Amino acid sequence: xxxxxxxxxxxxxxxxxxxxxxxxxxxxxxxxxxxxxxxxxxxxxxxxxxxxxxxxxxxxxxxxxxxxxxxxxxxxxxxxxxxxxxxxxxxxxxxxxxxxxxxxxxxxxxxxxxxxxxxxxxxxxxxxxxxxxxxxxxxxxxxxxxxxxxxxxxxxxxxxxxxxxxxxxxxxxxxxxxxxxxxxxxxxxxxxxxxxxxxxxxxxxxxxxxxxxxxxxxxxxxxxxxxxxxxxxxxxxxxxxxxxxxxxxxxxxxxxxxxxxxxxxxxxxxxxxxxxxxxxxxxxxxxxxxxxxxxxxxxxxxxxxxxxxxxxxxxxxxxxxxxxxxxxxxxxxxxxxxxxxxxxxxxxxxxxxxxxxxxxxxxxxxxxxxxxxxxxxxxxxxxxxxxxxxxxxxxxxxxxxxxxxxxxxxxxxxxxxxxxxxxxxxxxxxxxxxxxxxxxxxxxxxxxxxxxxxxxxxxxx
Numbered sequence: 001x002x003x004x005x006x007x008x009x010x011x012x013x014x015x016x017x018x019x020x021x022x023x024x025x026x027x028x029x030x031x032x033x034x035x036x037x038x039x040x041x042x043x044x045x046x047x048x049x050x051x052x053x054x055x056x057x058x059x060x061x062x063x064x065x066x067x068x069x070x071x072x073x074x075x076x077x078x079x080x081x082x083x084x085x086x087x088x089x090x091x092x093x094x095x096x097x098x099x100x101x102x103x104x105x106x107x108x109x110x111x112x113x114x115x116x117x118x119x120x121x122x123x124x125x126x127x128x129x130x131x132x133x134x135x136x137x138x139x140x141x142x143x144x145x146x147x148x149x150x151x152x153x154x155x156x157x158x159x160x161x162x163x164x165x166x167x168x169x170x171x172x173x174x175x176x177x178x179x180x181x182x183x184x185x186x187x188x189x190x191x192x193x194x195x196x197x198x199x200x201x202x203x204x205x206x207x208x209x210x211x212x213x214x215x216x217x218x219x220x221x222x223x224x225x226x227x228x229x230x231x232x233x234x235x236x237x238x239x240x241x242x243x244x245x246x247x248x249x250x251x252x253x254x255x256x257x258x259x260x261x262x263x264x265x266x267x268x269x270x271x272x273x274x275x276x277x278x279x280x281x282x283x284x285x286x287x288x289x290x291x292x293x294x295x296x297x298x299x300x301x302x303x304x305x306x307x308x309x310x311x312x313x314x315x316x317x318x319x320x321x322x323x324x325x326x327x328x329x330x331x332x333x334x335x336x337x338x339x340x341x342x343x344x345x346x347x348x349x350x351x352x353x354x355x356x357x358x359x360x361x362x363x364x365x366x367x368x369x370x371x372x373x374x375x376x377x378x379x380x381x382x383x384x385x386x387x388x389x390x391x392x393x394x395x396x397x398x399x400x401x402x403x404x405x406x407x408x409x410x411x412x413x414x415x416x417x418x419x420x421x422x423x424x425x426x427x428x429x430x431x432x433x434x435x436x437x438x439x440x441x442x443x444x445x446x447x448x449x450x451x452x453x454x455x456x457x458x459x460x461x
Contacts, residue, residue: 004327005107007032007095009087009265010114012040013309014301014316016072018112021320023078025329030080030106032087032097038072040116041136042309044143045069057143059168060204064309088450089441090268096441103450110296110323113266113284114316115303119256120417122363123373123381126228127255135256139165148174150252154237156180156225158357159258163208166217166254176217177250180239182257182360184222194352197345224360228253258357259306260417264443266303270294275432278351279306280359281417282436288340290319291326298323311346314339364425373422374415376408381422388426396435399423409445412437 006022008015011033022029031038037045043058043065054062075081082099087106089096095106119134126132131150133141135157138149148169154177155166162181170176195202213219220241229236229247238247266284267273272293276283283305290298298319301312318339321331367373369382387393387402396419399405405419406412412419416437424431442451 002327003109005109006030006112006323007106007108007110008112008114009095010040010116010301010303011035011038011072011081011083012042012114012116012301012312013068014114014116014303014312014319015040015112016068016075017313017316018114018300018320019075019079020071021317022323023075025324025331027324028079029112030108031082032085032095032106033081033083034086036083038081038083039065039069040309040312041140043068044140046144046146050146052146056172059164059171061309068313086444086446087265088443088446090265091441098446098450101447103446108296110298110327111269112290112298112300112316112319112323113269113292113303114299114301114312114319115262115265117259117261117302117306118413120258120260121255121414122257122360122418122421123367123371124225124227125368125371126230126234128372128375129228129230129234130232131230131234131251132228132253132255135159135161135165135254136259138252138254139168142168142172148172148252149254150234150250151175152177152250153252153254154178154180154248154250155254156182156223156237156239157254157256157258158182158360159256160205160353160357161256161259162357163205163212166212167208170212170215170217176212178218178220178248179212180223180225180237181219181221181357182223183357187358188356191352191356194349194355197352198349201349224362224366225255257360258354259302261305262303262413264411264413264439266292266297266299267439268441268443269297271297271299273436276305277432278354280431287322288343289322289325289336290315291322296323296326307343307346307350311343311350314342314346318343364421367422373418374403374405374408376410376415377404377406379403379405379415379419381418384419384422385426388423394423394427394429394434396420396423397438400437406437411440411443413444 006029008031039045058065086098087095119136133149152175166179224240226238236249271284273282274285284299290300300315300319367381383403420431423434
């Protein structure tokens with residue numbers, strides 16, 4: 001019988017439920033978790049000894065968070081869990097993993113990628129000013145460090161996370177100066193029929209908004225950022241609503257326009273991609289069970305497509321069942337059908353959420369030439385536009401070669417969305433027509449010696 005060496009990358013809701021399913025069938029997976037404790041971004045656990053209660057940390061979702069945490073705790077003796085482990089490369093059915101400054105090789109026969117998502121950020125003047133954070137980053141500060149990013153915080157962007165994090169900050173005692181949504185009231189009204197499929201989720205969103213209003217937090221819709229003010233630190237924000245401009249004073253700004261799947265490892269392992277119109281992003285092609293185009297590779301959770309924590313749990317379990325089927329195990333096919341039906345229903349709900357919080361399609365037309373879109377390489381929107389006008393380039397990797405956009409430390413994780421939009425607009429094309437950045441290792445910054453020296457003398461895990 002062939003040896004099965006399953007590896008799960010990520011220990012959020014998808015990774016934990018995938019591990020749980022594999023263990024139930026007698027396998028002992030390796031779980032590689034970049035975080036120091038399981039839970040993922042949504043259910044991120046604070047350091048040991050942290051005193052805030054789970055209801056205070058996770059709000060309405062504290063029971064779900066506790067269930068995921070308890071599930072992982074119960075699995076500890078039956079899995080090989082490796083926290084603090086960054087997977088920075090995939091090559092020949094081997095993962096390069098950085099832990100405590102040392103890179104080791106972790107082989108696998110089957111790989112479940114539960115890599116989660118990151119904030120989608122579209123630059124605007126002043127976005128690099130100290131004190132500007134992503135929405136996800138501001139949430140990490142509150143959940144993990146137990147601190148706010150400032151004493152007077154503005155929240156700006158769109159998506160359910162915008163109101164959730166603003167509510168969490170206000171509940172924790174921070175002063176929320178304003179919540180500025182790029183979506184319009186008409187967008188939310190148009191999405192209402194679809195949102196009625198999930199009345200509990202709709203009620204929570206309405207509650208967050210009503211609670212913020214009741215506590216004196218201004219909520220503004222249909223806004224566009226003009227500029228973050230300040231030099232050494234954010235001192236205010238100017239935004240436009242309709243034909244008028246307004247300025248609010250603040251010492252921190254949390255900003256994000258929904259989420260983007262973290263797909264770098266799926267790209268390095270050789271998965272085929274397709275353009276996800278709903279997510280406005282390239283995501284791994286997969287079947288309804290989570291199988292990628294590469295045999296033995298499965299993608300689950302927000303790393304496959306944005307679906308939220310509940311969907312991630314379902315997708316993680318379904319991907320594990322697909323793995324078990326592929327190694328010849330007899331599984332509960334009725335359970336598999338239930339999982340797929342629930343995931344399909346979640347997909348319809350996500351379509352309604354995207355209608356409520358749409359992508360600001362006018363951004364690329366209005367962003368100034370001198371605005372930096374790639375902070376690693378200091379590439380401006382104007383540089384990308386000039387590459388198009390001077391060379392007729394219409395493909396993202398060609399523009400990368402001409403301008404160095406996406407060549408820096410983040411390898412395009414932060415700037416790819418903006419570069420794609422600027423290029424597509426300059427060419428008069430849709431974002432799907434200009435391609436996607438080809439990912440290169442390391443997928444996240446690692447010490448130089450790891451790449452130059454240790455890859456030639458890896459320590460076998």
